[in-house]
Amino acid sequence: MGTKGDGNRQRIVDAADNLFYRRGYNQTSFQDISEATGIPRGNFYYYFKTKDEILDAVLNTRVEQLTGILNRCENQTQNGRERLLLFSNMLEKNRDDVIESGCPIGTLNSELAKGDPALHEKSRQVFVLLRDWIKRQFVALGLSNADDLAMDLLAKLQGITVMACVFKDVDYVKRSHQQIKDWINETGLT
């Protein structure tokens, strides 16, 4: 509700978002975020009581960003298949980051799965959002196994990002994204 500090609060969240992705949550210290923003460590506690609360804010931001992406896909076409292709194309733009650091939500989820279950649950919500949106597109195509297909598409995307990060192979990523698009175009056709 404040007016002045909100800018600083968002700068902390944005820097944390980036660092949690590139170095991981546990390996990102307050000092790292402080150096990235120029805001002193002690000041963080004016906006957040704990590091967990920063993570919570980061995940909220990611949900908002993903919602924006999905809304843009929805606004461009009414056809479920075309929406899925648009979404796939948007992911493809992050190719270089994926090769370097993996999928932002996938790797964060893997990391948090090994620690506090409450944190893991929060990170899972980003996947829930995405799964439901993909499912709705398949439902719009009249497919009865829409939820299974949503899981399959997510698994394909996650599999590619893991392998991309392991082997750092641009050509592999290009080829695999084409396979994804082919699969979207074929799926559910008689």
Next chain:
Amino acid sequence: MGTKGDGNRQRIVDAADNLFYRRGYNQTSFQDISEATGIPRGNFYYYFKTKDEILDAVLNTRVEQLTGILNRCENQTQNGRERLLLFSNMLEKNRDDVIESGCPIGTLNSELAKGDPALHEKSRQVFVLLRDWIKRQFVALGLSNADDLAMDLLAKLQGITVMACVFKDVDYVKRSHQQIKDWINETGLT
């Protein structure tokens, strides 16, 4: 080369292997390993100079274990397709652990990708071993795009493990492993 301490050394490696999988490398402390083994912290430095050396020993153990698994698959049949199915069946047995903590080599790779490149490179070698073995089975089937198919199979497996760990859904894992087996059986048939 010693005679007495080798048992303790292996106990440290085995406990670290398990903890690195369930909690992650960075989140596993010497105290954790100490409590798991009953061996005092300070004693570790008789066997390993740094924590990185423990990781190195763990990765060597994993390479050996994986080599053993692959050899067993090779000894049971000469047919590449059947070997791949045997391997897939072996992975399926780890279903509960995968749901809880993900793929041992996949999640470790994701974690190490965000830190020291030298550590990441070591963990990548486990994937290289696996990729080459799968490739050889496709080559034995006379398929010219064997390496691409090996990457595709690895991506499928990794995608399933990520989603399994995110959503903790046993039925999803069962269904997906059946898809893998179907794919292995179809691939390369005219």
Next chain:
DNA sequence: GTCTATATGTAGATAGAC
């Protein structure tokens, strides 16, 4: 609201007695 100084805990790593 902002910043410095500091409290408290724990990490990896070392020294040296036995």
Next chain:
DNA sequence: GTCTATCTACATATAGAC
């Protein structure tokens, strides 16, 4: 070879001046 005591660095978190 084994173990205890300890060093140094850095983590999250707090207190309080401005």
